[in-house]
Amino acid sequence: MAVTDSRAYAEQLDADDRLAGLRLRFEIPDDGVVYLDGNSLGRLPAATPGRIDDVVRDEWGDRLIRSWSEGWMDRPFEVGDRLGASLLGAGPGQTVVCDNTTVNLFKVLSSAMDLRPGRGVVVAHRGEFPTDRYVAAEVARTRGGSVAWLGPLDPAAPWPTEPVTASDVAALLHDDVAVVLLSVVDYRSSALVDVASVTQAVHDAGALVAWDCSHAGGSVPLDLVGADADFAVGCSYKFINGGPGAPAWIWAHPRHHDAMTNPIPGWMGHADVFAMTGDYAAAEGIRRFMTGTPSAIALAAVDAGVALLEEAGMDAVRAKGMALTSYLVDLADEWLAPFGVEVASPRDAARRGAHVTLRHPDALALTQALTDRGVIPDFRHPDGVRIGLAPLTTRFTDVHDGARALQSLLAALA
Ligand SMILES: Cc1ncc(COP(=O)(O)O)c(C=O)c1O
Incomplete structure (x- = not known):
């Protein structure tokens, strides 16, 4: 034996x-349950019910609207900074927790297209999680462009087991590619892509890269700044244990902060949230990826999940x-x-x-x-x-x- x-x-x-x-x-x-699905819905941290109770009873119940100025307005950025520092290798002011992964993918891919005017192609993988494929196709379509697909042509072929490499990606790159979208960890095979070498290949072709870190955030240490990535998104209900429907996050390299755009220009991403006048003027930095009102309750749960990974x-x-x-x-x-x-x-x-x-x-x-x-x-x-x-x-x-x-x-x- x-x-x-x-x-x-x-x-x-x-x-x-x-x-x-x-x-x-x-x-x-x-x-006696053997739970082997923490990569779909992570378990409940023991601290979370108490954290939610505090937000609901004290911050909402007692302090009411005052809680927005007493902390809620800053929470997407505070939780983002904590998540970015402990999981993404990010500095302060680079990460915001907001919306869901699908919406955040739409925002970063659109922004990348704006940052590469004149280029109309999005590169994505045929075996990518459906939402990523749909968003890549829609962003390309609405801009009169197209998607160049990586991976096997035959839809019946078994999915690739090994990670996509820099040379796989380089084979599809040309002067018209604006952005490459890839998952760091593949949702089916678990294949882990080398972020730094793929990013380098994409940059060599003058394009940008957006990473979906949904299955990597909280399972694999990331160094997005060290890898010189452009944009990244991910959910927080898997390995981050933020709870069902927990808000997702967006990270953007600081070199893009002045020029990046948000295709959903909501009031929470405005330079002066309470001015309420005039046209949209994007806030400085990562705040401009905010759209509408964040959930203070859900953010407390994300924070409790991140705290455990930070401690570990x-x-x-x-x-x-x-x-x-x-x-x-x-x-x-x-x-x-x-x-x-x-x-x-x-x-x-x-x-x-x-x-x-x-x-x-x-x-x-x-x-x-x-x-x-x-x-x-x-x-x-x-x-x-x-x-x-x-x-x-x-x-x-x-x-x-x-x-x-x-x-x-x-x-x-x-
Ligand atoms: C790789 C990947 N991207 C995106 C999503 C969808 O995220 P959301 O439902 O937050 O939009 C998932 C969901 O499981 C996923 O696994």
């Missing part, structure tokens, strides 16, 4: 886990994410491959995020059967069981028990 075969081995890994204590800072019911430190989060995914890949090779399961994520931990997708023709039925047994992964069309291993809340014993449950379902099918 290989060492990974024993539950005692997983228990030892949990005992040695220096982030184990942070799991206790989440509300985790004692219901992203290097430790990354180290645990790699250990969890490597353990799962080992178990998949040993227990699941004999039943026709394939690892559809990069085999090198350094080239994947904190989830692993397993491919099997019965993936949908398996996902449903697992969920019925209290093991909760995610299904990804057409044949993927996606297993999210959120480092702050997933134990090695969860990986062990989830893989065992899948093995016994496969054995029953065989």
